[in-house]
Amino acid sequence: MRESLVPVVLMSHTAHIRSHRKPRRNASTLAMRAGVAGGVLSTLAVAGASGAANAAESTTTQTLDLSALTADLAAQVAQSADATQQAAANYELQAERDAAAAQAAQQAKVDLADAKAKAAAKKKAANEAARKAAAEEAASRSSERTTLSASASTSTSTTSTVSAPASGSVATVIAFLKAQVGDAYVMGGTGPNSWDCSGLVQAAFKQAGVDLPRVSGDQSVAGTPVSLSNLAVGDILYWGSAGSAYHVGVYIGDGQYLDAANPSKGVVIQDLSGYPASGAVRVL
Known part of the structure; x- marks a missing residue:
């Protein structure tokens, strides 16, 4: 009788240990993992x-x-x-x-x-020229002044006499006055570039050593009275009554006088026929 052959299955000596056995992976798990991996890579x-x-x-x-x-x-x-x-x-x-x-x-x-x-310089030259003529003018005027003083003693007019020094000169006065032509008229002005009528006359005669009063009224009686028909260069003309005159000027010859007229004219030379004076006095 033949002996039956029983297959013998050889097993690893560690086959009975569960932790050493690799679990099987089914196809669906692998597929899922492959899909996830692909998605990640795609992302x-x-x-x-x-x-x-x-x-x-x-x-x-x-x-x-x-x-x-x-x-x-x-x-x-x-x-x-x-x-x-x-x-x-x-x-x-x-x-x-x-x-x-x-x-x-x-x-x-x-x-x-x-x-x-x-x-x-112009004013200085004019004044210097006037002073040079002073000596010559003083001699000729001295005798004439003496004659006028004698005739004035019989006049009924009230006058006061201002003595003039021997060196006084009408030429000095006129030269000074002409040097101021064109200056302004200012009430109360006494120079050197603006004047009123009596301030100009006072300053002009001071050049010749004569001290006149400051205002027109006093200047109109500050010398020997002279008739308007017997005027000489250097006579003081006045407008108004003697002793209370309101304006003065100086006669410069040829029917003309020089004065600080008014604010619109200033210091000018004018014809006496256009504005006749009331009277005149002579101090030189």
Whole structure:
């Protein structure tokens, strides 16, 4: 009788230990895991592509922004340069104007000083010429004054006599008066560039050493009365009554007199026929 052969299954000596046995993986689990892995890879791929695209777009945007910024900066620099150039031009123009104004002001000061110097020289020359003629005039006037004083003693008019020094000169008085022609009339003015009528007469006779009263009324009786038909150069003319005259002037010959007339005329020479005087007195 044949012996039946019983297959013998050889097992690993560790087969009976459960922890050493590898569990079987079925197809569905592997498939699921493969899908998940593919999805992850796809997501990473998409994310990578998207990041690359965004990076590219960002780079492009930054490039465009940088170009625009550069252009804008260049425009601002150009505008600033234009503004600086214009400001420099304006400053240079203003400097030229200021220099011209300063030069004009300086020239005006020089001209004014020159005019004053010429006027002073003119007056000085006139006064000097008058003083040189003083001696000659004093002799001829002395005898005439003596005659007038004798005839005035019989006059009924009230007068007061002002003594004149021997060196007194009508020429000095007239020269001084003519040097003031063109000066302004100012009430109460006593010179040197503005006068009222009595202030001018007082200053003129003071040049010859005669001290006259200050106001017209007193000057009208401060000498020997003279008729208007017997006037001589240097006689004081007055308008109004003797002792209360309201205006005075000095006779300069040829039917003319010189006075500080009024604010509109100033110091002028006028014809006696146009404004006849009320009377006259002689102190030189």
